[in-house]
Amino acid sequence: MSDRVYNFSAGPAVLPEPVLRDAQRDIWDIEGSGVGILEHSHRGKVFDGVIERAEADCRAIGSIPDNYRVLFLQGGASSQFFMVPANLLPDGATADYINTGSWSAKAIKEARLYGTVHVAASSEDDNFAFIPTPDQTRCSPNPVYVHFTSNNTIFGTQFRQAPDTPDGAFLVCDASSDIFSRRIDVSRYGLIYAGAQKNLGPAGVTLVILREDLLERPARELPTMLRYSTHAQKGSRYNTPPSFGIYLMGRVFRWILDQGGLDAIERRNRAKAQVLYDVLDGSGFWHPTAQVESRSMMNVCFRTPGEDLDRAFVEAAAREGFMSLKGHRSVGGMRASIYNAFPPEGCDALARFMRDFEARHG
């Protein structure tokens, strides 16, 4: 029996319990080495095995082509907001960005330090309640790349498929909140980045998958640590990497493979979200905030008929062991974050609780 609650945190978020059990053991002594995972040299044999296995499993999960590099960096997606244009957007060139919420807006702000940003589409006028369709997206004539945020944690929206790009442009994706939650065709992208703390592991490690040829055209001179080429040449070990984060991400990768890989994970995530959306669509009591065709499988955002009732819901839920359901202040209401590691039975239990709550207050 677990004394753990259902944790709907938007990130850092719940991790698979078998991974936590492994970590508890390996912090003391990993692989009978007599040394814990936190204390191993990042250049020793034990960590060689950890990082090599993590990369191999990552490649297996995403069917990542050989001409892509897998990097484990620090600084979160917030650092990628500037590292992408710093490395890839030359002075005077243009990059296209699709603005679907706070994270896109921050990425746009940092890119403007380096080049021209063309906002190819935005859902800002509708408080980011939808994902712009291809028809609503107008790219510039010759962008270096097109950047989008595949899932928007705050507004509970998610791209169904990656946007189109003009000829010659490559696609850049901030996939922090839905990486490896569903199948992905990596070959369509130039660069994918994701902070680990939602679907992949702990805060403090960032996965970057990038096409090898992009390393050959640095946009400008940069400090050593800010160049993708530094980390690619040194296998993410130019300096001491966040070794525990890489270890834990590797364990999560193995857990994803154990679940059956992305086909199985996507089915599982789809079913989890459906359980909650079925409740929301089942009566007029609930007000899901994202438009139907843009709904996220990762973050289910909704309101009751009033703010007082929203508060009562969050408090009553917490008493029953459903934690961190309060929505982000810019949307209000509730948000159930149900990333990969969130258990299906937690969605079932929340759905029952919601129906009970509606019966009492509807």
Next chain:
Amino acid sequence: MSDRVYNFSAGPAVLPEPVLRDAQRDIWDIEGSGVGILEHSHRGKVFDGVIERAEADCRAIGSIPDNYRVLFLQGGASSQFFMVPANLLPDGATADYINTGSWSAKAIKEARLYGTVHVAASSEDDNFAFIPTPDQTRCSPNPVYVHFTSNNTIFGTQFRQAPDTPDGAFLVCDASSDIFSRRIDVSRYGLIYAGAQKNLGPAGVTLVILREDLLERPARELPTMLRYSTHAQKGSRYNTPPSFGIYLMGRVFRWILDQGGLDAIERRNRAKAQVLYDVLDGSGFWHPTAQVESRSMMNVCFRTPGEDLDRAFVEAAAREGFMSLKGHRSVGGMRASIYNAFPPEGCDALARFMRDFEARHG
């Protein structure tokens, strides 16, 4: 009884066992919250307590004055190599650097991207076997700051006291490998930085202590994540911080206080190093590589009479449970890294092993 070995790794390095035991428990469920430390929101009450306590304990240990900020950043000392000049060295201005080894040299290289570097002293001609004295140090007339590396892991040297600075210049210190290993007068510094993975915690979190007034004179426009002011204004939570690293660093801080603070830690470290230097000085068999007056309390570097014997020593030691004693390739021989958390009985045991080895091979 512990199944753990004596781990002389130069970093990531051994951690206090009570801290590891706490982490094993808290990874599953911290403070009865039903959620593990890795899975808590960085904006929730549990993590509020973790980061506030970590900062308070850090301030208590270092007697850090109120006009200094304590930041928990990512990217290691290698990122501070460029963040220091990027934030603090205006175009056309000069910074002085003391070159005492590989880490100083890397810091110098990054600073040259932003301003003029004057090397005020260097021990490079003697393979960095000593720390330049004040007499050997020639500062430029008007540097913005003077930068030094307080302890040199590779060469086993350590400053006895911080260098002097010309009027108007502030002191910057890379203290990655000896932070909080001895008393420190923070008020003498403008900025101190330290990657955690030697004396403070796991890889992936960097402690930065800086004087508040330095936040008010940014040298240039920088991306949001690269500005010290961003992290100072947001209490190290502008974006998701490396929350587990901060948690663990906080536990190490508490352990340091439990040991009696820096007075006690310094006595303990001094005694630990003395045990090994006594063996090295006790016969002509051993060749300590650092000059006597520059010897480090953290990294004890030495050779036997020959390279074959060095190899035999490292192998025989490993069989007896003394791990990671091989020296860095640029010095050769052996290196015993004995940071704060390395237990005194490990130094005693190694000293016995060294005497036995000498008796067999001397």
